[in-house]
Each structure stands twice: as structure tokens, then as C-alpha cells.
Amino acid sequence: MTKFALNFTFLLFTSLSAFAEGSANVWTNATGSLQADAHNPWFFNNTREVSYCIDIDEQNFGASSPVVREQISRALQFWNTEFSKVSLPSLPTFGGVQIASQNFQEVACSETTDLRFQFGTLDEKQLAFLVKPQDISAITVRTEYSAKDLRGKGFLYFSPAHGPLAYKADGYLQNTWSRENGEILYHALVHELGHVFGLSHMGSYGELMSEGYVESLLNQSVMMDGKLRLRGLNFFTLVKSSPTICPDAVLLKEWRQYFGLGATDKCVQFRFIHDQANELFAPTQMEVWASSHIAQVKQRVSVAELTVNRFNPIYLNLIQLPNEQEVFVKQELQEAGLGVFGVPMMGLTKRGNFLFEDGRVKRHVNVRFDQGSSAFYIDGVSPEGEIITLL
Numbered sequence: 001m002t003k004f005a006l007n008f009t010f011l012l013f014t015s016l017s018a019f020a021e022g023s024a025n026v027w028t029n030a031t032g033s034l035q036a037d038a039h040n041p042w043f044f045n046n047t048r049e050v051s052y053c054i055d056i057d058e059q060n061f062g063a064s065s066p067v068v069r070e071q072i073s074r075a076l077q078f079w080n081t082e083f084s085k086v087s088l089p090s091l092p093t094f095g096g097v098q099i100a101s102q103n104f105q106e107v108a109c110s111e112t113t114d115l116r117f118q119f120g121t122l123d124e125k126q127l128a129f130l131v132k133p134q135d136i137s138a139i140t141v142r143t144e145y146s147a148k149d150l151r152g153k154g155f156l157y158f159s160p161a162h163g164p165l166a167y168k169a170d171g172y173l174q175n176t177w178s179r180e181n182g183e184i185l186y187h188a189l190v191h192e193l194g195h196v197f198g199l200s201h202m203g204s205y206g207e208l209m210s211e212g213y214v215e216s217l218l219n220q221s222v223m224m225d226g227k228l229r230l231r232g233l234n235f236f237t238l239v240k241s242s243p244t245i246c247p248d249a250v251l252l253k254e255w256r257q258y259f260g261l262g263a264t265d266k267c268v269q270f271r272f273i274h275d276q277a278n279e280l281f282a283p284t285q286m287e288v289w290a291s292s293h294i295a296q297v298k299q300r301v302s303v304a305e306l307t308v309n310r311f312n313p314i315y316l317n318l319i320q321l322p323n324e325q326e327v328f329v330k331q332e333l334q335e336a337g338l339g340v341f342g343v344p345m346m347g348l349t350k351r352g353n354f355l356f357e358d359g360r361v362k363r364h365v366n367v368r369f370d371q372g373s374s375a376f377y378i379d380g381v382s383p384e385g386e387i388i389t390l391l
């Protein structure tokens, strides 16, 4: 069996900040006891309207109000689409659980606002809670929770580029929020809103919901040759493409044979075209695009039609239902046998054959996709029937 270790430059980030933003930040309650529901989504579909407001220190933050407003809308839309791809529990009276499906309305900030987006601003109480905000790139804090309605309220803070609250870390990329019309801010907003929608930290460094994700965005290593190298975002949807990979000579030889690369091809990008209506279980088209240099235009060299071969649960984002809750009928929960209640995530293996553009030899391939991850794994089968790890 051949095994290759790949050196993904896009995964290599340098130093990590000592204080990573946390996933389950809640104001300590009166008794100081552990809040088991700290990771719950802040809203279910019994809550139809969610208000949010924008509080920004435009002078210091490093991106303007219109830019942050647009990125908040995009990030909310991202999760609305992603959560529509999950099989969430369903109960007779309540119906199907939906997350991130609310009507989000921007309002002027007040005591009753559900979500307060704070760009470079903190009040006295928040300052005291965060202790040393200069060490925090971004943070989401639930300040109130109605156990009866399963409804939360809180703030999402993003550190400013300048001023006394400015984020201080080694290797910090200056003026991050203003780059590429707020694209990095968009990624940070998606991560923080993921916590609002009940997702905990998971996955390896650099993955969307991983610990240290926001710090990774603010690090200089997010730039390469003067260009941003952000990965495309996906969570419950399956990954759509890989970065351009220029492998070492040994692996390149294997890929050349396997994927039908031309003699001068050195860099490869894998692309996946999923069925929009049934991404997980319908066939996926896998395409291999190649070029002789990382910056050169790629040509499609081979295609495989992949169909589902295997699927298995890999993770459950647990939802804790407090005794006081009046959203779900207790008896129905018991009858449904939902001892555990949550957002399920799956791993899927899809299998197919490669057909080269010139109609040459077919090759078998297995591709594994995991929900919650932008990584994927490719195995091939040698003519002798051995499994070959290709990615």
C-alpha cells in the first residue's frame, strides 16, 4: 500500500494567539452553576423574528458600516442555506426543527435587541467580562436565555484595527477587515454566527468551525504572494473545490497516471459538482483540472461520475432541552425515542470511474466527504487491486 504525506501550504499557519475566541461564552448565572444549554442554538423556529443591530466604531474598526452590513446579511444567508441541508429532528406537534430560518431584521440598538453586532465597541460590563479584550479577535457571548422559549440573546464582538481595543498578536495582519471589501470579516462573521446557531468548535485548524479560526484569518499567513488565500466556505454542504495543489514529484507521478495529467502538468485542482436538490445522496461529478504552473489557467483533464457508496454519522451537535422548556411536547420527545436531540452530521463516500478526455483507460476512485469539513480524501485502486491513497 502506498501512502503519501502531503504538505498543504494552505493549511500551514504560523503562531496561534494565546487566547482563542470561545464557543460557549455565557454570562455566569446567579448561582454560578454550569449551564448545560450553553451550546444550544439561540433560536428555533418557534421564534420567527430576530432583531439585530450594528454598533460600530467606524474610526477605529477598519471597515465601514455599509461593508459590515452587507457581510452580516451574507453570513446570515450562508447559514440559512447550510441548515437547509441537514436532516433535523421532527416532532408531531412542533413539526420539523429549523435553525437559522428566522426573519432577521436590523433595528437600532436597544435593550430588547436579540443580536448586537459590535465592531470595535464594548460597554463597561463587557469590558469587565472580557478582562483583556486586546487578546480577543472576536467573541460571541450569550447574555440571556429563556429556558421556557429556548431563546437566547447576546452580543458578537469583533476587535478593531486601531485604538485602545485593537487586537494585539504576533504576526497580526494589519487592516484585515478592510481587505477585499470585507471578505475576511465575512468569514469571521460566519464563524461567530455558527456559535449563535448552536455549533461548537470542531474540526482541524483552519476549518470553518475550528478553534482558532478567526485568529487564523487575522494572521499574515492568510496572505500568499500578496494575495488572500481564503478557502471557499461550506459546512453542511459538501466541499466544491480544492485549492490548487502542486504536489511533490512522487505524488505527481501517481496523479499523472491516475488522473490523466499531461506531461507538463504540475498543479491540480479538484472540483465537485453536486446535485443542488440532493447534494448528499445524488451523484456528484468530480473534475480534475491541471496546469503547468500554479498561476496558469487550468484545463480539465478528466471527469468521474461519483455515486454514494457508504455513509455514516460522524458527529451530533447536541441540543440540551431544559425542564422548563415549553417548545417541544415532553411526551412526544419520549415517544420519539430522542434520548439525544441535535444536529446530525455525516461522512459520505462516493465512488466512480475516471474517464479521461481522450477516452483512455478508466480508473476507480473513492472520495470521502465529511459534513463540517472542507477537506476530502481520495483513494484509488491499482491494477493489482491495492488501495492507493491519492489525497
Ligand SMILES: [Zn+2]
Binding pocket: 021, 022, 023, 191, 192, 195, 201, 210, 211, 212
Ligand atoms: Zn469560535
